[in-house]
Amino acid sequence: MALSNNITSCLNFIAILCSIPIIVAGIWLASKPDNECIHLFRWPVVILGILILLVALAGFVGAFWNRQGLLAFHLFCMAVLIVLLLILLILSFVVTRPDGSYVVPGRGYKEYRLDGFSSWLRTHVTNSGNWGKIRTCLAESDVCSKLGQNYASADQFFSGHMSPLQSGCCKPPTICGYGYVNPTLWVNPTNPMGDPDCYLWTNDQTQLCFGCNACKAGVLGNLRKEWRKANVILIIALVVLIWVYVIGCSAFKNAQTEDLFRRYKQGWA
Known part of the structure; x- marks a missing residue:
């Protein structure tokens, strides 16, 4: 079980690192003159990056102190955030595909x-x-x-x-x-x-x-150009987060299996 939690801790550390470029990309978008004036597009990436950071920190704490309930909550929230990031990417690609230049x-x-x-x-x-x-x-x-x-x-x-x-x-x-x-x-x-x-x-x-x-x-045209640049970072982050999530789910299942096996052995002892 300690091995599974150590793997989960490492994975959540990667997720924490992954949230940083998302936040930076969001701040870069928010600082542009057009996004400063169009509040609808200004903060969603920053907010999403901060939420990913907080959830990854919760997963790191849960793995470090072996809090299985917190780890389960972390996996649920991370799945929701990954889906939201995917939806944001799909929407941005669809609405910025036409080029009026x-x-x-x-x-x-x-x-x-x-x-x-x-x-x-x-x-x-x-x-x-x-x-x-x-x-x-x-x-x-x-x-x-x-x-x-x-x-x-x-x-x-x-x-x-x-x-x-x-x-x-x-x-x-x-x-x-x-x-x-x-x-x-x-x-x-x-x-x-x-x-x-x-x-x-x-x-x-x-x-x-x-x-x-x-x-x-x-x-x-400015919105299209800026979001196309930011999407490169978001795609890389999404791929890494999905990879981390899949391995994290496997480690969580292994930890649950190890815990059940340990309890079973204790019951026979």
């Missing part, structure tokens, strides 16, 4: 179409009553002011690789034909194209294109 000739950056993203994202981010708050939050951030620090000339700007959020919210769409002055200051064209965003752009530094569909698409 398109290449602009002569530009290093891409631009984004709102209808190119999943309807779930559009509904929960851009078509909801939350967009006004999201827009205000983004306008108060430094996401656009950073462009002036990064690009000193038009050539640098047009060949740059800015984020989807910056591409959609901080400049007018290329199709509108605005003339470049600096990254957030543009000259109105004589005959702008019929795209509604062309008439929504303003050089007011508190407005820019935050009311444009291009900005909404840029926010979704």
